[in-house]
Amino acid sequence: DAGVIQSPRHEVTEMGQEVTLRCKPISGHNSLFWYRQTMMRGLELLIYFNNNVPIDDSGMPEDRFSAKMPNASFSTLKIQPSEPRDSAVYFCASSPSGGINSPLHFGNGTRLTVT
Amino acid sequence: AQSVTQLGSHVSVSEGALVLLRCNYSSSVPPYLFWYVQYPNQGLQLLLKYTSAATLVKGINGFEAEFKKSETSFHLTKPSAHMSDAAEYFCAVRGFDSGSRLTFGEGTQLTVNP
Numbered sequence: 001d002a003g004v005i006q007s008p009r010h011e012v013t014e015m016g017q018e019v020t021l022r023c024k025p026i027s028g029h030n031s032l033f034w035y036r037q038t039m040m041r042g043l044e045l046l047i048y049f050n051n052n053v054p055i056d057d058s059g060m061p062e063d064r065f066s067a068k069m070p071n072a073s074f075s076t077l078k079i080q081p082s083e084p085r086d087s088a089v090y091f092c093a094s095s096p097s098g099g100i101n102s103p104l105h106f107g108n109g110t111r112l113t114v115t
Numbered sequence: 116a117q118s119v120t121q122l123g124s125h126v127s128v129s130e131g132a133l134v135l136l137r138c139n140y141s142s143s144v145p146p147y148l149f150w151y152v153q154y155p156n157q158g159l160q161l162l163l164k165y166t167s168a169a170t171l172v173k174g175i176n177g178f179e180a181e182f183k184k185s186e187t188s189f190h191l192t193k194p195s196a197h198m199s200d201a202a203e204y205f206c207a208v209r210g211f212d213s214g215s216r217l218t219f220g221e222g223t224q225l226t227v228n229p
Binding site (some may be wrong): 004020033042043045047056062091101103105106107108109 | 147149151156157158159161162164166185205209216217218219221222
């Protein structure tokens with residue numbers, strides 16, 4: 001089991017550029033979550049999917065953020081255009097089911113720096 | 116809606132001393148509670164979870180936590196700290212009224228001194 005795989009590990013970009021973060025969940029997991037971690041706000045849930053369908057995107061900060069899950073093994077989080085305040089570590093996590101006692105398995109995150 | 120509060124953003128202990136990290140929850144329905152650990156430059160890793168089967172839950176690396184409904188607490192303990200326990204620890208809650216949403220506390224940074 002390779003775990004949740006995120007790419008890239010680090011991303012440095014200039015303000016105004018488009019950024020795409022990628023995630024491969026654990027095979028067989030049907031729930032996928034995107035979190036953002038900052039010193040100021042801690043861990044924030046941005047969006048989650050069940051069976052590739054977005055269930056709750058109320059945490060997505062603005063229209064500049066969008067997330068897709070075209071199939072069970074891949075998801076993207078896109079920021080367009082990026083701003084310096086988007087600098088954070090973005091985590092993807094997956095879970096075996098939508099059951100509330102199922103733990104989340106996290107990837108190692110993408111550290112985004114927007115200059 | 117449910118939430119968790121972690122008391123103390125930083126805790127420092129000596130190697131071999133008791134570790135106690137505090138977590139209080141707020142939930143209108145029976146909660147599912149979790150403790151996660153985050154080492155530098157890594158994602159979060161599950162330490163243990165409470166799912167109402169037993170109030171004392173044992174996790175990995177010698178950690179355990181006790182669910183106390185009367186105190187709405189789920190404190191994390193370890194009898195003897197190791198240097199390798201230095202990390203950030205997060206308490207999290209999930210409830211029936213939140214769907215799959217997992218809500219995290221602010222985190223507690225544990226430092227272990229030699």
